[in-house]
Amino acid sequence: TQSTRPQRLLHAVQKNATKGDPRSVVKAIDNFCRQKEWAMNVGDEKGCILDSVVSEVNPVTVLELGTYCGYSTVRIASLLPPRAKIITLEFNPDYAKIARQVIAWAGLEDKIQVVEGPSGEWIPKMKEQFGVKTFDLVFLDHWKDRYLPDTKLLEDCGLLRKGTILLADNVICPGTPDYLEYVRNSPRYKSQYFKSHLEYTKAEDGLEKSVFLG
Numbered sequence: 001t002q003s004t005r006p007q008r009l010l011h012a013v014q015k016n017a018t019k020g021d022p023r024s025v026v027k028a029i030d031n032f033c034r035q036k037e038w039a040m041n042v043g044d045e046k047g048c049i050l051d052s053v054v055s056e057v058n059p060v061t062v063l064e065l066g067t068y069c070g071y072s073t074v075r076i077a078s079l080l081p082p083r084a085k086i087i088t089l090e091f092n093p094d095y096a097k098i099a100r101q102v103i104a105w106a107g108l109e110d111k112i113q114v115v116e117g118p119s120g121e122w123i124p125k126m127k128e129q130f131g132v133k134t135f136d137l138v139f140l141d142h143w144k145d146r147y148l149p150d151t152k153l154l155e156d157c158g159l160l161r162k163g164t165i166l167l168a169d170n171v172i173c174p175g176t177p178d179y180l181e182y183v184r185n186s187p188r189y190k191s192q193y194f195k196s197h198l199e200y201t202k203a204e205d206g207l208e209k210s211v212f213l214g
């Protein structure tokens, strides 16, 4: 039977990346997407902005919405201090399966918890199921029309604290207009746009970094 693109991406990692070396996993995926098949990873250009935000925040508890193949999960986890953790939500079991294998190849299983299921169900359970008090950093990269409802859900569940950083991918392409309007106009956020390009292309895209003010 025909393989899927995520399966081919995983094989490229297993073929070209060094087991236990997260940055070589990131490189192998970027090379695969540049040379073989485009895939919707945050990519190397926006990835550098992601790296700088993660390094600046130095988070202990991270939430990622939308794991896909685990590219940004590995990229973030590779920069986390020893006891820090990232919980990543993925509701498609096939993608979750691929992501777990990419994460295993990077040797980052101890820092990453892949949770299978929809964000709407799991966000309200974060405290009781995973002992999360609040998140230091949230990376939004799932369906674009879910950024706003899930942000409001995070607020309502008390999972954001004064200073929590929300970092959102694709605010230009494909675009998240309702989310942008909210974080840029709400008195509860201080928002900043990082202009970049859609992964592996010359099209404009960017990341929106928003600080929750409490």
Ligand SMILES: CCCNc1ncnc2c1ncn2[C@@H]1O[C@H](/C=C/CNC(=O)c2cc(-c3ccc(F)cc3)cc(O)c2O)[C@H](C)[C@H]1O
Binding pocket: 040, 041, 042, 065, 066, 067, 068, 089, 090, 091, 092, 095, 117, 118, 119, 120, 141, 142, 143, 144, 146, 169, 170, 173, 174, 198, 199
């Ligand atoms: C109701 C469930 C919500 N809760 C959920 N809970 C858990 N997991 C969820 C939820 N909603 C979705 N997911 C998972 O997250 C992933 C979804 C990722 C979506 N990403 C894009 O659509 C995109 C498109 C382009 C793009 C740009 C230009 C183009 F021409 C083509 C494509 C670029 C980009 O960087 C992009 O990130 C994964 C596929 C999906 O199973």
Ligand SMILES: [Mg+2]
Binding pocket: 040, 041, 042, 141, 169, 170
């Ligand atoms: Mg994206």
